[in-house]
Amino acid sequence: MKFGIDVSKWQGNFDFAKAKKENNIEFVILKIGGGDNICYKDSEFNSNYNKCKAIDLPVGCYFFGHALDKKTAIAEAKYWCDLMQNKQFEYPVFYDVEGDMLKLSKRELTDVIKYVLSYVESRGYWVGIYTSHSHFESEVFDSELKRYSHWVASWQVTQKPILTQGGSTQIWQFGGSKNSIRSTKINGITVDQNYCYMDYESRIKELGLNNYKKSEQKLYTVVKGDTLWGIAKRFYGSGREYNRIMKANNLNSSVIYVGEKLIIPKKEWWCNGSQDKRRDFAKC
Secondary structure, X not given: OEEEEEEOHHHOOOOHHHHHHHHOOOEEEEEEEEOOOOOEEOOOHHHHHHHHHHOOOOXXXXXXXXOOOHHHHHHHHHHHXXXXXXXXXXOOEXXXXXXXXXXXXXXXHHHHHHHHHHHHHHOOOOEEEEEEHHHHHHOOOHHHOOOOEXXXXXXXXXXXXXXXXXOOOOEEEEEOOOEOOOOOEEOOEEOEEEEEOOOHHHHHHHHOOOOOOOOOOEEEEOOOOOXXXXXXXXXXXXXXXXXXXXXXXOOOOOOOOOOOEEEEOOOOEEEOOEEEEOOOHHHO
């Protein structure tokens, strides 16, 4: 579980470095823009994005929706994708569903969300939906949306909210101006706060989404009986290459644990400390 915040222009000139150091912030979801009557870009997005990147703080983004039919849904999706060009996101990009959109029927709202997310997803992004727990339960056909990441707002409870209509909670927004778990303020400013239950960063990079190139690395989950020697032998054809796995995962010892996720670097051959040529260990 990771702790993060979501930030927009309303937090002003936010000090992310201080928040990371003093409050152990591990990710940020930035407002990138919205579709309130006319599409717009959040005035602080570029500044917030650059400040996060400068301190290696993983980011996602959200777009405040206002689409009421297929035409406006596609228009918002296209504008949103334009804003995300040349930006890399380690967390999903979320469509924020609230406001006037909730005046639509359950069928209409579900379809509008699908129009937006299917378009953005087709452009190579890991997409998701942000709305309240009650809206996921009653305002949409969530069984049709369960394939998308769910960022669930629920400030009245002290445990991860359970969804019963098909989806599951990957990120829980547990507080903002009301907060039953932590202080409402970070850096002296009221900020929405979240817990994330999924390793998005590794998966997004591995799959080459959100403007990342597809990773040449694999992720391996340790099972009972595994050793680094055995894993190296499986992937490289030689157990003696286990130090490559240790280096890629910043391991100080060869002890590994069931359920631990290990990065398996691409098969390369290094000769006398310098790169000779790339080839498959199994053929060496």
